Amino acid sequence: MAQCVWTNLNPLPSPLSSKILTQNPLFSTISSFEAKPNARKYPKILLSVKSSQGQHDIRTASLDAMLNSGRKEEVFGSIKGSLHNCLSETNLQSTVPGLKSKTRGKVRDIYDTGDYLVLVTTDRQSAFDRIIASIPFKGQVLNETSLWWFNRTQDIVPNAVVSVPDKNVTIAKKCSVFPVEFVVRGFVTGSTETSLWTVYRSGVRNYCGNVLPDGLVKNQKLSANILTPTTKAEDHDVPVTPEEIIERGLMTQAEFDEAREKALSLFEYRQHVALVHGLILVDTKYEFGKSSDGSILLIDEVHTPDSSRYWIGNSYVDHFHNGLEPQNVDKEFLRLWFRENCNPYEDKVLPDAPEELVCELAWRYIFLYESITKSRFDMPLTEEPIHDRISRNVSSALSSLQ
Numbered sequence: 545m546a547q548c549v550w551t552n553l554n555p556l557p558s559p560l561s562s563k564i565l566t567q568n569p570l571f572s573t574i575s576s577f578e579a580k581p582n583a584r585k586y587p588k589i590l591l592s593v594k595s596s597q598g599q600h601d602i603r604t605a606s607l608d609a610m611l612n613s614g615r616k617e618e619v620f621g622s623i624k625g626s627l628h629n630c631l632s633e634t635n636l637q638s639t640v641p642g643l644k645s646k647t648r649g650k651v652r653d654i655y656d657t658g659d660y661l662v663l664v665t666t667d668r669q670s671a672f673d674r675i676i677a678s679i680p681f682k683g684q685v686l687n688e689t690s691l692w693w694f695n696r697t698q699d700i701v702p703n704a705v706v707s708v709p710d711k712n713v714t715i716a717k718k719c720s721v722f723p724v725e726f727v728v729r730g731f732v733t734g735s736t737e738t739s740l741w742t743v744y745r746s747g748v749r750n751y752c753g754n755v756l757p758d759g760l761v762k763n764q765k766l767s768a769n770i771l772t773p774t775t776k777a778e779d780h781d782v783p784v785t786p787e788e789i790i791e792r793g794l795m796t797q798a799e800f801d802e803a804r805e806k807a808l809s810l811f812e813y814r815q816h817v818a819l820v821h822g823l824i825l826v827d828t829k830y831e832f833g834k835s836s837d838g839s840i841l842l843i844d845e846v847h848t849p850d851s852s853r854y855w856i857g858n859s860y861v862d863h864f865h866n867g868l869e870p871q872n873v874d875k876e877f878l879r880l881w882f883r884e885n886c887n888p889y890e891d892k893v894l895p896d897a898p899e900e901l902v903c904e905l906a907w908r909y910i911f912l913y914e915s916i917t918k919s920r921f922d923m924p925l926t927e928e929p930i931h932d933r934i935s936r937n938v939s940s941a942l943s944s945l946q
Contacts, residue, residue, distance in 0.1 A: 615914075616907055622923040623680045623906045627899065630667040630678035631712060631930040639935040642942055650675070651686070651850065656718075660706060660945065662938055663714045665845075669905070671879050672888040677897040677905075681923060684711040685909040690845045692917050693814070700813065701806040703842040704833060709941030710934050711924070719833035719841055723794050725781065726807040727772045729827040730815060732764045733853070733870075738774065738783055740827075753785040763864055769811055771804055802840055803832045814847050821915050824860055824870075828852035849874065849912045873908045877901065 634653045637643045643662065647654040650670040655662040665683040668675050688711065694703045704716040734741050740751065741762050749756050752772040774781035775794060786804070789795050795803070807830045818825040829851050831844040845851050855870040863870050878901050882888045885895055910921045926933075 616911075619907055619910055619921075619923070620903055622925065623903045623910075624899075625925070626680040626923070627902065629927075629930060630680055631664075631683050631934075632666060632668060632678045634664050634666065634931060634934065636662070636664070636935055636938060640939050640942065651683070657942060659718065660942075661716045661718055662942075663716055664934060665712050665714075669875065669878070671875065671882070674888070674894075676882055676888065676894060677878070677902055679902055679909065680906045681921070682906065682909055685913045685921070686845060686848045686850055687712050687714060688921075689848045689913050689916065690714070693846045694842070697810055697813065697842070697846070700809050701832075701842045702839060704835070707941055707945070710937040711922075712930065713934055713938055713941075715938075715941060715945070716843065717835060717841065719835045719843065721831065721833040721843065722799070722803065723775055724784070724789055724800075724803075724832075725774045725776075726803060726830040726832065727774055727827065728769055728807050728811040728830070729772055730766055730769045730811070731824075731826045732760045732766060733762060733826060738772075738781055740772065743783075752783050753787070763870055769808060769815075771807060799834070799840065803830075806830075806832070806840070806842070810842075810846070814852075818854065818916070819857065821918070822857050823873075823912075823915060824855040824857050826853040826855055826870075847916070849909050854912060873912055875905055878905055 635646075636653075636655055637646050640655075640662075642657050643655040644658055645656045647656075651666055651668050653664045653666060655664070665687040667678045667680060667682045669677040669679045669682065687708075691705070691708055691714065694705050697703075704719055706715045706717055708714055729740050732741050732744060733739065736742065743751055744756060744760060745762075749758070752770075754770045754772065773784050773786070773789060775784045775789070775792075776782070784794075786800060789800055790797050810830060811825070811828060814828070815825045825847070828847060830842065830846065833841050833843045835841050853872070853874065855872050859871045862868075878897060881897065881901055882894065888894060910923075913919075913921050924933075
């Protein structure tokens with residue numbers, strides 16, 4: 545495939561050649577366990593981990609430190625200065641020659657050039673099956689987080705990236721997208737209809753082909769990561785078994801087996817890296833496509849705050865043992881505000897999200913990026929509208945690809 549343009553990123557060791565995957569040194573100290581239905585005594589879960597760089601203690605990353613750090617004050621100034629320069633909508637088809645069509649997703653605007661797809665990650669924030677706000681720098685965070693991971697997981701699975709002409713834009717190969725989302729889970733948790741804890745609590749013990757034991761409790765670590773694939777219905781995701789995927793012709797057995805292996809390997813590698821950086825990767829989703837030469841490619845986004853659930857590692861054990869919810873870094877607090885101030889499913893017009901909550905969510909996205917990459921997030925301070933910058937950069941990139 546074409547070389548990806550990530551000149552500002554520091555490469556990690558090749559994940560498949562690293563001892564991280566073959567020996568599991570990070571998760572070997574986190575015990576999996578079976579909880580008894582009527583007992584609250586659990587074996588101690590150790591969260592100190594070792595890596596080739598030496599000893600790391602997950603307690604060095606805490607939610608309190610994140611929320612009250614000097615870095616937050618610095619970043620907040622840039623966020624507030626960008627509240628009125630968010631990328632909420634794009635119309636590149638009117639400014640960039642060669643774009644044939646536009647597809648508007650919840651967060652991404654996708655343009656077809658004939659040979660490639662131009663994926664623009666906007667600052668739109670979705671919840672309740674609608675857009676509820678625009679979050680400064682969100683699109684850049686998602687795009688650059690995905691690129692960081694695409695660059696470091698090519699030995700596990702090739703991806704569709706061709707070039708990265710802008711902080712919010714990825715140009716990708718066109719491929720046939722499999723209509724299956726590969727959801728990988730490491731813990732029994734969640735509150736939606738398709739979440740593992742919701743279906744388990746209702747009595748389900750065989751979910752998407754995974755046999756689950758009795759006695760599990762909410763937020764417990766599974767003894768092994770599991771795959772719970774879903775397929776798209778008209779307006780929501782539907783859990784599906786591997787057998788149903790094959791029977792419906794959504795994938796061949798060989799395609800499914802390869803994608804399943806890649807998804808589980810990606811998730812295991814990401815769990816190790818997250819743990820070293822003080823975070824627990826709880827679950828995530830992957831999407832795959834098939835290129836014209838028949839190879840399976842990783843597409844869409846990978847390991848972003850939108851596609852993955854992260855918990856703060858240092859407090860997980862105490863919270864779990866005391867029946868408390870894990871500390872997390874996600875958009876739930878913004879969802880709760882809308883639920884308390886309107887009916888987000890039925891009201892035609894929603895109230896504006898409070899500025900302080902928008903800034904807080906923007907900061908949390910940036911915090912996750914910096915925790916994951918160990919790089920300082922580059923926030924453009926120019927007054928140039930983001931759409932103008934993207935239009936110029938995409939035009940230049942497409943000209944060079946012709």
